[in-house]
Amino acid sequence: MGFEHYLSLLIKAVFIENIVLAYFLGMCSFLAISKQVETSIGLGLAVIFVLSITAPINWFISTYLLKNGALAWIGLPEINLSYLNLIVFIAVIAAVVQLVEMFLDRFSPTLYQSLGIYLPLIAVNCSILGGSLFLVERKYTFIESSVFGFGSGLGFFLAIVALASIRHRMKYSNVPEQLKGVGMAMLLTGLISMAFMAFSGIDI
Amino acid sequence: MAILNKKSRSALYDPLVKTNPISLSVLGICSALAVTIRVDQALIMTGAVIFVLSASNTIISVIRKYIPSRTRIIIQLAIIAGLVSLIDQVLMAYMYDMSKQLSVFVSLIVTNCIVMGRADAYAMQNPAGNSFLDGLGNGFGYGAILIAVAFFRELFGSGTIYGISMIPDFVYNLGYENLGLMVLSPGAFIVLGLIVWFQKEIWKEKVK
Numbered sequence: 001m002g003f004e005h006y007l008s009l010l011i012k013a014v015f016i017e018n019i020v021l022a023y024f025l026g027m028c029s030f031l032a033i034s035k036q037v038e039t040s041i042g043l044g045l046a047v048i049f050v051l052s053i054t055a056p057i058n059w060f061i062s063t064y065l066l067k068n069g070a071l072a073w074i075g076l077p078e079i080n081l082s083y084l085n086l087i088v089f090i091a092v093i094a095a096v097v098q099l100v101e102m103f104l105d106r107f108s109p110t111l112y113q114s115l116g117i118y119l120p121l122i123a124v125n126c127s128i129l130g131g132s133l134f135l136v137e138r139k140y141t142f143i144e145s146s147v148f149g150f151g152s153g154l155g156f157f158l159a160i161v162a163l164a165s166i167r168h169r170m171k172y173s174n175v176p177e178q179l180k181g182v183g184m185a186m187l188l189t190g191l192i193s194m195a196f197m198a199f200s201g202i203d204i
Numbered sequence: 205m206a207i208l209n210k211k212s213r214s215a216l217y218d219p220l221v222k223t224n225p226i227s228l229s230v231l232g233i234c235s236a237l238a239v240t241i242r243v244d245q246a247l248i249m250t251g252a253v254i255f256v257l258s259a260s261n262t263i264i265s266v267i268r269k270y271i272p273s274r275t276r277i278i279i280q281l282a283i284i285a286g287l288v289s290l291i292d293q294v295l296m297a298y299m300y301d302m303s304k305q306l307s308v309f310v311s312l313i314v315t316n317c318i319v320m321g322r323a324d325a326y327a328m329q330n331p332a333g334n335s336f337l338d339g340l341g342n343g344f345g346y347g348a349i350l351i352a353v354a355f356f357r358e359l360f361g362s363g364t365i366y367g368i369s370m371i372p373d374f375v376y377n378l379g380y381e382n383l384g385l386m387v388l389s390p391g392a393f394i395v396l397g398l399i400v401w402f403q404k405e406i407w408k409e410k411v412k
Contacts, residue, residue: 021389022389023238023389024233024237024238024389024392025238025312027233027237028233028317031233083289083292083293084289085311086285086288086289086292086311086314087282087285087286087289090281090285090314090315094278094281123277124281124315124317124320125315126312126315126316128315129311129312129314129315130308130312130315133308133311133312134308137307137308176401178401178404178405179397179401179404182397182400183397183398183400183401183404184397185397186393186394186396186397186400187393187394187397187398189393189397190390190391190392190393190394190397191390193389193390193393194385194390197388197389197390
């Protein structure tokens with residue numbers, strides 16, 4: 001599997017199977033944080049960051065500890081701990097988020113200033129957990145999961161920045177009173193999602 | 205219902221319309237949309253959410269006095285994740301096809317903000333009985349929207365409801381076609397957006 005394979009996986013994760021627009025993951029924060037462009041960029045970057053870190057870590061844990069027969073390397077080939085996937089993943093994500101937060105606070109205060117407030121939100125963002133669960137379900141290899149993690153994060157970033165920019169412009173439009181807010185955001189997301197569907201079929 | 209006092213009643217009924225978790229507080233949309241292509245999927249998902257929500261609310265409410273406030277998020281997450289794993293395993297054992305179709309979305313109930321939100325906002329302060337009803341009410345409120353979205357998407361997208369054909373053949377002969385867009389993801393966003401609008405328009409006075 002050469003470079004093209006990973007590139008096509010990346011494009012698929014970013015555009016064709018965008019984690020928000022095609023799988024509806026991370027919608028809560030997607031709708032709540034998309035009122036301003038600056039904050040949406042902050043959240044988007046934080047998601048890219050955390051997804052790129054947690055996807056490979058969870059791949060390691062799943063492959064060498066939890067998968068059916070994964071414990072063969074310590075002589076226990078019959079043990080299948082995959083029912084623990086969910087609990088372990090969520091613990092890993094919460095721990096990674098906490099670590100990243102402390103790490104950033106110590107070594108890069110400027111980045112911490114801009115991403116800091118979004119990091120705790122991410123621990124319960126569906127797109128992070130969804131990313132980890134997908135890579136188990138689709139049986140990705142290590143490099144594939146890293147590429148997939150980064151690509152999904154990038155997809156989330158693009159989608160949320162797009163929605164925030166459109167919502168910013170919508171302030172000047174005449175929207176029916178009861179449709180303002182969530183309703184309009186949903187309809188806009190529908191349109192963005194439709195636009196992203198135009199990418200389907202791209203194959204490298 | 206005479207058995208329930210006023211507070212319990214509002215815990216049970218309010219989330220159905222007045223404080224509906226999806227359409228008004230915008231919680232738990234993540235898993236709400238992905239499983240609404242067909243009504244049967246939406247029903248199973250609703251059942252799973254009602255179970256997890258009422259059980260987690262009850263458990264957390266019972267032990268709320270022993271949970272230190274600093275570590276409460278982790279404890280709540282552990283309880284919810286345990287319940288969700290349970291549901292996931294039950295589905296895998298008894299409804300394997302359905303569990304394949306719902307793929308990761310049952311597991312994602314863990315990060316469904318409704319469950320965490322109700323646990324933190326309601327169950328931590330209220331006795332077990334009311335928390336159970338609150339969980340039940342929110343679960344049904346969530347399910348109502350889920351099934352409504354699934355109803356429209358299945359009706360217009362595949363011409364069926366619960367797998368039963370609803371559009372008579374002669375309509376197809378006249379040139380009617382299923383709306384493919386409804387089955388794809390944009391359909392879910394648009395239907396939900398319209399439902400939210402509709403609901404706010406009708407319950408304008410009651411809301412807020």
